[in-house]
Amino acid sequence: MNKLMLSICLALFSISAMADCTDLKARLDQKLKAKGVKSYSLDIVLAENLKAALAASAKAAKESGSPTAKPGKVIGTCEGGSKRIIYRRH
Numbered sequence: 001m002n003k004l005m006l007s008i009c010l011a012l013f014s015i016s017a018m019a020d021c022t023d024l025k026a027r028l029d030q031k032l033k034a035k036g037v038k039s040y041s042l043d044i045v046l047a048e049n050l051k052a053a054l055a056a057s058a059k060a061a062k063e064s065g066s067p068t069a070k071p072g073k074v075i076g077t078c079e080g081g082s083k084r085i086i087y088r089r090h
Contacts, residue, residue: 019079020079021044021078021083024085025042025076028075028087032087037089039068040087040088040089040090041088041090042086042087043086044083044084044086046082046084047082047083047084050084050086053072058071058072060088068089069090070089072087072088073087073088074086
């Protein structure tokens with residue numbers, strides 16, 4: 001039974017990782033809007049550019065002067081793990 005549950009979980013994880021980035025971004029956007037989140041952005045970046053994208057996001061948050069601005073964080077992986085979706089609150 002445990003092996004069955006483990007294989008189901010792994011299959012679901014790999015399906016979401018293989019998802020098309022624009023579809024996943026749209027689903028995440030709908031979830032955030034349903035929760036009432038405002039003033040945010042979702043960006044798709046290549047996995048190899050992730051560090052630079054997060055650094056740029058942190059710099060933009062610091063320079064904005066807004067108390068609600070936060071550095072970005074990864075909230076999704078898509079296209080076989082080659083891309084990430086970054087959420088940043090403004």
